[in-house]
Amino acid sequence: MAEAPSQKHFPVSWDQFHRDARALAWRLAAAGPFDSVVCVTRGGLVPAAIVARELNVRMIETVCVESYTGIGRQGELRVLKGISEAITSGSNAGGQGVLIVDDLVDTGKTARVVRELIPKAHFATVYAKPMGRPLVDTFITEVSQDTWIFFPWDTGLAFVPPIHGGA
Numbered sequence: 150m151a152e153a154p155s156q157k158h159f160p161v162s163w164d165q166f167h168r169d170a171r172a173l174a175w176r177l178a179a180a181g182p183f184d185s186v187v188c189v190t191r192g193g194l195v196p197a198a199i200v201a202r203e204l205n206v207r208m209i210e211t212v213c214v215e216s217y218t219g220i221g222r223q224g225e226l227r228v229l230k231g232i233s234e235a236i237t238s239g240s241n242a243g244g245q246g247v248l249i250v251d252d253l254v255d256t257g258k259t260a261r262v263v264r265e266l267i268p269k270a271h272f273a274t275v276y277a278k279p280m281g282r283p284l285v286d287t288f289i290t291e292v293s294q295d296t297w298i299f300f301p302w303d304t305g306l307a308f309v310p311p312i313h314g315g316a
């Protein structure tokens with residue numbers, strides 16, 4: 150995907166994100182139990198911390214993926230670090246009993262690649278867009294495909310011009 154036509158903005162505050170990640174944990178509590186959490190860096194690190202705390206999961210792994218280079222600009226997807234065999238060995242073979250957490254699914258490209266690494270794992274995101282939704286087992290809020298979600302770690306307080314256009 151070269152340049153995505155993201156016309157709508159969906160800003161999320163820390164407070165809102167915490168509430169939504171906790172709502173995800175409530176939903177996942179019914180889908181578990183999970184032996185470990187694999188977070189998709191970097192965006193998955195924040196919800197993974199919240200979910201792991203709520204579900205009392207202490208075994209945390211990362212899968213490091215690079216994909217987007219700016220708002221709506223998706224480049225070549227690269228897996229910089231895979232998943233340790235310690236997470237998928239024995240009764241967890243194939244990802245059984247493993248929970249993958251990411252902040253959102255958009256086109257589904259990242260989720261597809263991570264799922265291939267551990268196909269039996271449960272994939273959870275806080276937000277989902279229609280194209281990626283079929284790849285996620287559990288999510289909380291769906292936004293339209295032409296919406297760009299602005300996360301609190303990517304934003305700060307700034308002046309907003311009034312609707313009437315003047316100063």
Ligand SMILES: O=P(O)(O)OC[C@H]1O[C@H](OP(=O)(O)OP(=O)(O)O)[C@H](O)[C@@H]1O
Nearest residue numbers: 190191192216217254255256257258259
């Ligand atoms: O469904 P997709 O179209 O693949 O997009 C979703 C992925 O894109 C974002 O990560 P990004 O590549 O921006 O890296 P980051 O998590 O380090 O910000 C987001 O955190 C998801 O991992």
Ligand code: HPA
Nearest residue numbers: 217255296297298299300
């Ligand atoms: O809507 C989004 N917001 C932030 N990062 C993203 N990466 C893919 N889609 C998005």
Ligand SMILES: [Mg+2]
Nearest residue numbers: 190191192193
């Ligand atoms: Mg990401």
